[in-house]
Amino acid sequence: QSVLTQAPSASGTPGQRVTISCSGSSSNIGNNYVYWYQQLPGTAPKLLIYRNNQRPSGVPDRFSGSKSGTSASLAISGLRSEDEADYYCAVWDDSLSGQVFGGGTKLTVL
Amino acid sequence: QLQLQESGPGLVKPSETLSLTCTVSGGSISSSTYYWGWIRQPPGKGLEWIGSISYSGSTYYNPSLKSRVTISVDTSKNTFSLKLTSVTAADTAVYYCMGAAPGTGVDYWGQGTLVTVSS
Numbered sequence: 066q067s068v069l070t071q072a073p074s075a076s077g078t079p080g081q082r083v084t085i086s087c088s089g090s091s092s093n094i095g096n097n098y099v100y101w102y103q104q105l106p107g108t109a110p111k112l113l114i115y116r117n118n119q120r121p122s123g124v125p126d127r128f129s130g131s132k133s134g135t136s137a138s139l140a141i142s143g144l145r146s147e148d149e150a151d152y153y154c155a156v157w158d159d160s161l162s163g164q165v166f167g168g169g170t171k172l173t174v175l
Numbered sequence: 176q177l178q179l180q181e182s183g184p185g186l187v188k189p190s191e192t193l194s195l196t197c198t199v200s201g202g203s204i205s206s207s208t209y210y211w212g213w214i215r216q217p218p219g220k221g222l223e224w225i226g227s228i229s230y231s232g233s234t235y236y237n238p239s240l241k242s243r244v245t246i247s248v249d250t251s252k253n254t255f256s257l258k259l260t261s262v263t264a265a266d267t268a269v270y271y272c273m274g275a276a277p278g279t280g281v282d283y284w285g286q287g288t289l290v291t292v293s294s
Contacts, residue, residue: 067221075249102222109271109284110222112216153222163237164212164224 068093069154069167075117076173082142085153085170089135093165099137100155101130104169110153114139141172149174177201177209179285181272185274187292193259197285204253206230206275211255213246216287220262223268228255262292 070088072098087099101114112121114130117137129140138157141148154167182196197211204211208210212227226236228246236244245258259266269289 104222109287111284112282115280116278119280120284131194151221155222155224161238163235164220164227166224169221 066154067160067168068161068165069156071152071154071167073168074171074173076146077141078147078175081143081144081155082140082174083172085137085139085141085152085172087137087167088138089156091135092160093135093156094132094137095135095159096155097117099130099132101128101137101139101147103154104151104153106150139168144174146174148172177274178274179274179283181270181285181288182289183288185289185291186211187262187266187290188294189263189292190261193257193262193266193276193290193292195270195272195288198252198254198255199274200253201266202283203250204248204255205250209274210228210277211246211248211274214273215266217265217268221238225257225259225270226278238246263294264292266290292293 102110103113104110111142111152113128117132118130127143151169153169153172158165178200180198187193207230210227210229211254213225215223226246228234243260248255269287270285
């Protein structure tokens with residue numbers, strides 16, 4: 066059981082906007098930067114968002130991140146079939162003195 | 176552009192020590208720009224942070240694994256390593272090595288290596 070809570074699944078149709086949420090606490094999301102990773106089947110995770118809402122070079126602006134209090138969200142607009150993947154939030158937890166991952170959300174593009 | 180590659184046994188017996196090495200190419204492991212870490216993923220499950228090491232040698236470990244984990248750097252070989260002692264079947268996972276430059280959005284991952292714990 067992760068200290069970060071994500072819904073196990075989400076879905077959307079091509080072109081739609083979907084949001085994936087990550088809920089934590091004051092010791093993690095409430096006090097530290099949130100990161101989001103995309104993992105396509107059989108591949109290593111790829112950094113999508115760092116420092117709550119920053120996109121690494123090469124990540125399309127269809128992907129955006131936000132944080133409010135002890136929760137964070139990843140939004141994907143203009144959904145495409147290639148966005149079908151697992152998405153994980155990650156953050157440093159001060160109480161655990163370590164990084165924690167959310168349980169992951171499997172996004173299906175219908 | 177860094178490249179990372181994990182290496183090590185794909186099969187480890189219960190109660191033995193899992194040892195993996197990550198070879199870094201395209202840059203120096205001694206660079207103060209990066210920290211290095213290990214993450215694992217049991218089959219069909221989510222990601223679990225194992226630990227990380229900074230260029231200065233400071234280490235940070237997952238509290239649930241701390242008593243069994245050691246991460247170290249070998250600057251002469253441009254590699255960093257993971258040792259996990261007293262393994263059980265629950266340690267069966269794909270193990271990823273990664274390097275990241277804090278605050279820059281730059282990180283690099285190995286392709287991952289499956290380690291199975293079985294007699």
